[in-house]
Structure formats: C-alpha cells, structure tokens
Amino acid sequence: MNETAKRILDLAEALWLERGFNGFSYQHLAEPLGMRNAAIHYHYPTKTDLGVALIARFRRRFARSTAQWQETTADPWLKLEGYIELLTFNYADAERLCPTGVLAVDWATLPEQMQDEARAFMQELYDWCASVLREGAEKGYFRFAGSAEDKAALLLATLQGALQLARFRPEWLDAIKTQVRLDLGARGQ
Amino acid sequence: MNETAKRILDLAEALWLERGFNGFSYQHLAEPLGMRNAAIHYHYPTKTDLGVALIARFRRRFARSTAQWQETTADPWLKLEGYIELLTFNYADAERLCPTGVLAVDWATLPEQMQDEARAFMQELYDWCASVLREGAEKGYFRFAGSAEDKAALLLATLQGALQLARFRPEWLDAIKTQVRLDLGARGQ
DNA sequence: GTCTATAACGTGATAGAC
DNA sequence: GTCTATCACGTTATAGAC
Numbered sequence: 001m002n003e004t005a006k007r008i009l010d011l012a013e014a015l016w017l018e019r020g021f022n023g024f025s026y027q028h029l030a031e032p033l034g035m036r037n038a039a040i041h042y043h044y045p046t047k048t049d050l051g052v053a054l055i056a057r058f059r060r061r062f063a064r065s066t067a068q069w070q071e072t073t074a075d076p077w078l079k080l081e082g083y084i085e086l087l088t089f090n091y092a093d094a095e096r097l098c099p100t101g102v103l104a105v106d107w108a109t110l111p112e113q114m115q116d117e118a119r120a121f122m123q124e125l126y127d128w129c130a131s132v133l134r135e136g137a138e139k140g141y142f143r144f145a146g147s148a149e150d151k152a153a154l155l156l157a158t159l160q161g162a163l164q165l166a167r168f169r170p171e172w173l174d175a176i177k178t179q180v181r182l183d184l185g186a187r188g189q
Numbered sequence: 190m191n192e193t194a195k196r197i198l199d200l201a202e203a204l205w206l207e208r209g210f211n212g213f214s215y216q217h218l219a220e221p222l223g224m225r226n227a228a229i230h231y232h233y234p235t236k237t238d239l240g241v242a243l244i245a246r247f248r249r250r251f252a253r254s255t256a257q258w259q260e261t262t263a264d265p266w267l268k269l270e271g272y273i274e275l276l277t278f279n280y281a282d283a284e285r286l287c288p289t290g291v292l293a294v295d296w297a298t299l300p301e302q303m304q305d306e307a308r309a310f311m312q313e314l315y316d317w318c319a320s321v322l323r324e325g326a327e328k329g330y331f332r333f334a335g336s337a338e339d340k341a342a343l344l345l346a347t348l349q350g351a352l353q354l355a356r357f358r359p360e361w362l363d364a365i366k367t368q369v370r371l372d373l374g375a376r377g378q
Numbered sequence: 379g380t381c382t383a384t385a386a387c388g389t390g391a392t393a394g395a396c
Numbered sequence: 397g398t399c400t401a402t403c404a405c406g407t408t409a410t411a412g413a414c
Contacts, residue, residue, distance in 0.1 A: 004397080022211040023298045025389060039398050041391065097294060104353035105286060105294040109212045122357040145371035153361040154347060154368040157354050161346030164293035168311040172342040179343040182334035183372050193379080214407060228380050230409065 076136030143185030265325030332374030
C-alpha cells in the first residue's frame with residue numbers, strides 16, 4: 001500500500017467511523033486530499049473495495065495489538081485495558097465509534113464482501129476476548145458469574161454501546177468503563 | 190395522525206431500524222405503499238419531519254410502557270424484563286435494532302431537530318433505568334457493585350450493543366441477556 | 379389527498395488525454 | 397497517477413392539475 005492509498009484510507013476510516021458507511025462519498029475524500037474523485041477510484045476502484053480494505057486493516061491492527069499484549073504481559077487485566085484503550089483512543093478527539101457497531105447498523109446496506117470481512121473480524125474479537133476472560137477467571141484475576149464466552153459477548157456489546165452512548169452524554173463513557181471493571185471483580189475506588 | 194400517515198410511519202420505522210436513517214429514501218416508502226413520492230411529502234414535508242416523528246413516537250411509546258409497568262408490578266425485575274422484551278421484540282422477525290444505537294451511528298449526519306429529539310429520548314431512558322436500578326438495589330432485588338446511575342448507563346449500552354452483535358451471530362443475543370441477568374444478581378440456572 | 383412532471387443536486391463509476 | 401469531462405442514476409423536494 002503506497003503513501004497516497006494510505007492517506008485515502010486514513011481519511012475514509014475517520015469519515016466512516018464518524019458518519020457511517022453511507023455517510024461519506026468519494027467527493028468527501030477527494031476534496032480535503034486535494035484530488036479529483038477519479039484519482040480515488042484509481043486506488044480503490046469501487047466503494048466496496050474501499051470498505052473491505054477498511055475492515056481488513058482493522059483486522060491486521062487488532063492481530064498486531066493482541067500479539068504485542070501477549071508478549072508484554074501475563075496479566076489479563078492489562079490485556080483488557082489495552083483493548084479498552086484501543087477502542088476509546090480515537091473517540092476522545094473525534095468521536096469515532098468502534099467499527100463493529102457501525103458495521104452492524106449499516107449491515108443490510110453493505111455488499112456481501114464487506115459482510116464476510118466483518119463477520120471474520122467480529123469472530124476474531126470474540127475469540128480473543130473469551131480466551132482472555134477464561135484465562136483471567138481460571139487464574140483468579142476476574143470474578144464474574146456465568147461463562148467466559150457469554151461474558152465476552154456481553155463485554156464487546158457493552159464497550160461498543162458505550163462509545164455510541166457517549167455521543168448523547170460524553171460522561172457516560174467513563175461511567176461505563178468504571179462499571180465494566182467493577183463487574184469483572186475490580187475493587188471499587 | 191390519520192391512517193395513511195401511520196402506515197408511512199410504520200414502514201419508515203422498519204426501514205430505519207433495519208438500514209439506518211441514510212439507508213432508505215422516499216422511493217423506498219412510496220413503492221410498497223402503492224403511492225408516489227409526492228404523496229409521502231404531503232404527510233411528511235421533509236425527511237427531517239419524518240425523522241423527528243419517528244423518534245417522537247418512540248418517546249410516547251416508552252412513556253406509555255413505563256406507566257403501565259408502574260401500575261402492574263412492584264417488582265423491579267419485571268420492569269426490567271419488560272424493557273428487554275420491548276427491545277428485542279422486533280429483532281426476532283426483522284432484525285430491527287434499537288433506535289438509540291442507530292441514532293448514535295448516524296449522529297453526525299442528522300439534522301439538529303432530530304439530534305434534539307434523540308437527546309431527550311435518551312435522557313428519559315437513562316432516568317427511568319437508573320430509578321428502577323436504584324429502587325431494586327435498595328429493596329434487595331438486585332445485587333451489583335457501583336452506583337445505580339453508572340449501572341444504568343452500562344445496561345443501556347449493553348442491550349443496545351447486544352442487538353447489534355446479533356447481526357453477526359444471532360445466538361449472542363440470548364447469551365448477553367443471560368449474562369445481564371447474572372450481573373444483576375440473578376441466580377444462575 | 380394523490381397524481382404527473384420536473385427541478386437541482388449528489389452519487390458511484392468510466393473514458394481517454396496528459 | 398492524476399486530470400477533465402461525462403454518464404446514468406438516485407436523492408430530496410416543489411409546482412400545479414385533478
């Protein structure tokens with residue numbers, strides 16, 4: 001991926017997570033980048049190609065992050081905090097939602113190739129989250145009722161929803177993060 | 190609101206919660222109803238008018254529901270189950286998401302009047318949910334760490350996210366509902 | 379209250395010159 | 397690799413007849 005393709009993808013990602021996949025066009029990409037929309041089509045022939053590339057990059061990024069957490073810590077709490085940090089990082093300055101939530105809302109309007117890529121990404125998130133929760137529970141780091149798998153689904157749903165609710169009232173984001181930790185057995189402060 | 194206006198609003202609601210606010214047009218409404226798009230404009234002059242009417246109806250519906258639960262039960266569990274039922278009712282047959290999640294994703298593209306109406310709706314949901322949790326905790330029905338307010342934000346985020354995750358894997362919806370109950374102090378089955 | 383007709387514009391996408 | 401020019405179409409919305 002060359003420099004121009006990357007600049008396009010960066011801007012597309014920002015607009016996507018701020019406005020939804022149907023909320024931006026090739027014009028929205030071309031103008032700020034100082035190009036014409038035909039130039040965007042040269043790098044991403046169709047909007048489907050662009051959409052698949054956006055999700056695929058998130059998958060690579062997530063795989064790299066989890067590999068790094070695996071190397072740098074044995075504490076499940078730190079892994080989980082790493083994920084929470086990753087999710088909320090972009091929200092602070094630009095109110096960017098997490099990709100899976102945006103994908104879910106636009107789902108029925110998305111081309112099949114994007115749906116396939118999205119399903120694979122979601123499965124990777126779930127598998128990773130469940131394994132961290134399972135390990136953390138077995139080793140006594142976390143304390144929660146029910147299965148690690150169900151708790152993983154709940155956790156992903158909660159964090160996804162939290163970013164969205166923050167658009168109504170920003171302070172809800174920190175409130176939910178606090179509550180998430182308490183519900184995993186953290187001692188209250 | 191006359192009969193035709195109601196039929197339009199019903200269809201618009203379905204399309205909205207299935208495809209997002211930018212995922213349907215006046216044509217999508219006119220064709221299945223056997224009218225021309227000009228007829229839709231007669232009832233809802235602008236799409237903003239239509240959007241505000243959609244949210245306003247959800248506010249009325251929610252107010253009616255909470256008033257009814259207030260009359261029919263003193264058990265906070267039943268009130269909460271009523272809300273969960275209300276949320277997941279439409280998902281089963283048509284994969285309709287909850288309105289606040291769809292509003293949040295489309296947020297940056299929505300006209301100000303819709304944002305105002307949406308904020309008011311969200312606040313009503315939060316206030317009701319927090320009061321049910323507070324009362325339920327005080328009377329010993331629920332058992333959870335942290336404040337009722339933070340737990341309310343978490344609960345709304347979780348249920349909203351749960352409907353969305355169900356688009357990737359339907360079985361996650363029941364898994365999360367189970368886990369939500371456990372995290373409120375229900376005994377596992 | 380619904381129709382036909384149409385305006386004004388934005389959309390994804392392509393052809394061909396440079 | 398980016399440009400100009402353009403196509404075919406979908407969008408919200410309005411005017412005016414019936």
